[in-house]
Amino acid sequence: MEKIPPEMRESVVTVDSPPESAQEVVERLQTTEPATRPELESALFEPPEQAVFALRDLSLWYGQKQAIGDVTMKCPVNRVTALIGPSGCGKSTLLRCLNRMNDLIPGVRIQGTVEYHSQDIYARDVDPVEVRRRIGMVFQKPNPFPKTIYENVAFGARVNGIKGKMDDLVERSLRQAALWDEVKDDLKKSGLALSGGQQQRLCIARALAVQPDVILMDEPCSALDPIATLKIEDLIRELVSQYTIIIVTHNMQQAARVSDYTAFMLAQEHGLMGRLIEYGPTTEMFTNPGDRRTEDYITGRFG
Ligand SMILES: Nc1ncnc2c1ncn2[C@@H]1O[C@H](COP(=O)(O)OP(=O)(O)OP(=O)(O)O)[C@@H](O)[C@H]1O
Ligand SMILES: [Mg+2]
Numbered sequence: 001m002e003k004i005p006p007e008m009r010e011s012v013v014t015v016d017s018p019p020e021s022a023q024e025v026v027e028r029l030q031t032t033e034p035a036t037r038p039e040l041e042s043a044l045f046e047p048p049e050q051a052v053f054a055l056r057d058l059s060l061w062y063g064q065k066q067a068i069g070d071v072t073m074k075c076p077v078n079r080v081t082a083l084i085g086p087s088g089c090g091k092s093t094l095l096r097c098l099n100r101m102n103d104l105i106p107g108v109r110i111q112g113t114v115e116y117h118s119q120d121i122y123a124r125d126v127d128p129v130e131v132r133r134r135i136g137m138v139f140q141k142p143n144p145f146p147k148t149i150y151e152n153v154a155f156g157a158r159v160n161g162i163k164g165k166m167d168d169l170v171e172r173s174l175r176q177a178a179l180w181d182e183v184k185d186d187l188k189k190s191g192l193a194l195s196g197g198q199q200q201r202l203c204i205a206r207a208l209a210v211q212p213d214v215i216l217m218d219e220p221c222s223a224l225d226p227i228a229t230l231k232i233e234d235l236i237r238e239l240v241s242q243y244t245i246i247i248v249t250h251n252m253q254q255a256a257r258v259s260d261y262t263a264f265m266l267a268q269e270h271g272l273m274g275r276l277i278e279y280g281p282t283t284e285m286f287t288n289p290g291d292r293r294t295e296d297y298i299t300g301r302f303g
Contacts, residue, residue, distance in 0.1 A: 044072070045073075045278075045279045045280045046074055047074060047075075047076040047079070047261055047281075048076075049076035049077055049078070049079060050076065050077045051074035051075065051076055051077070052075055052076065052077045052116065052117060052213070052214060052244045053073075053074065053075040053098060053114065053115065053116055053214075053246075054074045054113075054114075054115040054118070055071050055072060055073050055074070055097075055112070055113070055114055055115075056072050056112055056113045056115075057070050057071075057072055057111070057112035057113070058070070058071040058072070058094070058097060058110070058111070058112035058113070058114060059071075059110070059111045059112055059273075060090075060093055060094075060097060060102065060108065060109070060110050060111075061108070061109045061110075062105070062107060062108060063107040066273040067090045067093045067273060067274060068090040068093055068094055068097075068265075068273055068274040068275075069273040069274065069275050070112070070275065071094060071112075071265075071274075071275070071276045072276070073263060073276060073279050075244065075246055075261075076244070076260075076261065077244050078240055078241060078242070078243070078244060079240060079244065079245075079260040079261060080236060080237075080240050080245045080246075080247060080258050080259040080260050080261075081245070081246045081247070081259060081260070081261045081262070081263065082246075082247050082248075082249055082254075082255040082258070082259035082261070082262045082263070082282065083095060083246065083247070083248045083249075083262075083263050083265060084248075084249060084250075084252070084255050084262060084263070084264050084265070084297070084298075085264055085265035085266055085267075085274070085277075085297065086266065086267070086297065086302065087250075088267050088274075089265040089266050089267040089274040090265055090267060090273065090274025091218075091248040091265055091274070092218050092248060093274065094265070094274065095137075095216050095218055095246060095248055096216075097110065097114055098114060098116075098121075098135060098214070098216055098246065099121075099131055099132050099135035099136075099137060099214075099216060100121060100122070100128040100131050100132065101132070101137065103128055110122065116131070116134075116135065116214075133160050133210050133211075133212065134212050134213045134214065135212060135213065135214040135215075135216060136207035136208070136210065136212035136214070136215050136216065137207065137215070137216045137217075137218070138200070138203050138204055138207055138215060138216070138217045138218070138220050139203070139218055139220070140218050140219040140220065140222050140223060141223050142196055142199035142200040142202070142203050142223065143203060144191030144192055144194070144199050144202050144203060144206075145191060146190065146191075146192055147190070147191060148187065148188050148189065148190060148191065149174075149183050149186060149187050149188070149189055149190075149191050149194070149202060150170055150187040150188065151191075152191040152202055152203075152205075152206050153169070153170045153173050153174060153202070153205050153206050153209045154166050154169070154170050154209070155206075156206055156207075156209055156210050157169055157173075157209040157210055160210045162209070162210060162211060169209055170187070170209070171184075173205040173206070173208045173209040174202075174205045176205065176208050176239070177201045177202070177204040177205035177208060177235065178201060178231065178234070178235050178238070179198060179201040179202060179205055182198060183198070183202075195228070196223055196224050196225070196228060197224050197225070197227070197228025197229075197231060197232070198228075200220060200221070200223075200224060200228070200232060201231070201232070201235065204220075204232075204235065204239075208239075212243065213243065213244065214243060214244045214245070214246065215239065215243050215244075215245050215246075216245075216246050216247075217236075217245065217246070217247040217248065218247075218248045219248050219249060219250060220232055220247065221233070221249075221251070221254065222250065222251075229254070233254060233257055233258050236258045237258060240260075247259065252286075252298055252300075255282065255286075256282060256286050259282045260281065260282055261279065261280065261281055261282060262279070262280065262281075262282045262285040262286070263276055263278075263279040264276070264277045264278045264279070264285065264289075264291075264293075264294045264297060264298075265277060266293060266297075277291055277293055277294060278290055278291045278293075278294045285298070286298060
């Protein structure tokens with residue numbers, strides 16, 4: 001990862017100063033006065049492409065506890081947007097806001113708006129089931145149904161009323177998920193008999209079979225070995241020509257490899273809620289971050 005030369009940035013630590021410990025960095029971040037925080041300014045980046053999602057002042061509470069605060073950002077069509085930040089900063093919560101998965105958690109309260117193609121997905125007349133069909137999700141741990149490979153792909157499509165020849169749909173989805181060649185002779189075998197990486201691609205095929213527009217991925221490679229991870233990353237780059245992808249990842253190299261845009265979040269304000277600190281094109285975020293805290297995070301000083 002390219003380091004920013006000290007002369008280019010006033011706020012950068014000089015090479016001679018002793019490195020801060022992770023604890024010191026976290027304490028400094030938590031005690032910085034709001035007035036000196038540039039996050040709102042640096043977070044106001046707008047991608048030039050058409051927006052699939054427009055979030056405005058989005059906040060979420062689990063009961064009394066606020067998990068995300070005032071997030072405003074747009075996610076562009078046919079691009080990979082990565083959400084990064086330390087554990088507990090609200091990445092998964094934010095991701096789940098995008099397809100109303102948080103509705104399923106009791107005691108959740110949401111403020112602000114999430115527009116999907118200019119439509120407020122939390123509006124009263126919107127059917128959350130239809131939202132989740134168009135905005136699919138792939139989870140951290142591959143979770144195939146205890147059914148055959150074929151049924152794993154066909155089941156959701158049938159439930160969602162997808163018409164057409166099921167054999168063709170299953171083949172097309174498995175091909176799109178780069179799994180067809182490995183399973184075409186074993187479609188009647190259990191999905192659970194596949195390797196972890198294959199199971200994750202099966203889950204991607206299952207998500208694709210309902211013909212979504214967006215795929216949300218919450219750390220889709222964290223349970224996979226490096227080779228299976230690279231396969232999923234290649235697949236993400238292929239899929240993005242047809243889909244919009246939002247991915248949560250803890251792996252900085254992965255964010256740098258697969259995403260076009262990166263959003264950095266931090267749970268601050270004394271550990272209370274996740275804020276968007278900086279958002280921008282991935283190459284810029286990784287080579288010349290605008291905020292000291294982004295730099296601290298991506299260079300591994302905390303998190
Ligand atoms: N179902 C829930 N009920 C109550 N609090 C929750 C729930 N899910 C998450 N939280 C809290 O909300 C905050 C944000 O959690 P979230 O899972 O979104 O973080 P994250 O950035 O995805 O973390 P990680 O990197 O560890 O997955 C945390 O403080 C967490 O404890
Ligand atoms: Mg998470």
